[in-house]
Amino acid sequence: MLLLTVGYIISFSPHTQNLTAKAATSLYALKTLKAHGLQGTALWDVTHATLVSQLTYASPSWRGFIKAEEIARLNAILFKARRYGYLLYDTIRDAILTCARKPT
Numbered sequence: 001m002l003l004l005t006v007g008y009i010i011s012f013s014p015h016t017q018n019l020t021a022k023a024a025t026s027l028y029a030l031k032t033l034k035a036h037g038l039q040g041t042a043l044w045d046v047t048h049a050t051l052v053s054q055l056t057y058a059s060p061s062w063r064g065f066i067k068a069e070e071i072a073r074l075n076a077i078l079f080k081a082r083r084y085g086y087l088l089y090d091t092i093r094d095a096i097l098t099c100a101r102k103p104t
């Protein structure tokens with residue numbers, strides 16, 4: 001007879017907190033790059049390679065477990081990047097869909 005007792009709840013809150021902290025440092029680095037003259041397509045490419053890839057990495061495995069508030073926090077980071085001119089609208093729309101889509 002196999003007895004299994006699970007005493008912990010799966011939570012991805014620490015993961016999303018870590019992502020938001022990493023995103024803050026990425027946004028600061030992008031701000032510095034922009035201040036030093038990086039602009040246009042090059043800036044968008046760097047943003048996608050750093051910030052967006054951090055936020056969407058392995059998202060199919062954890063996006064079904066995060067709360068609505070955590071999705072909103074991740075989306076707020078993407079909107080901030082868009083507001084500062086680091087992302088194009090199409091990129092942010094695709095990234096939000098990747099983060100928010102629930103597995104079927």
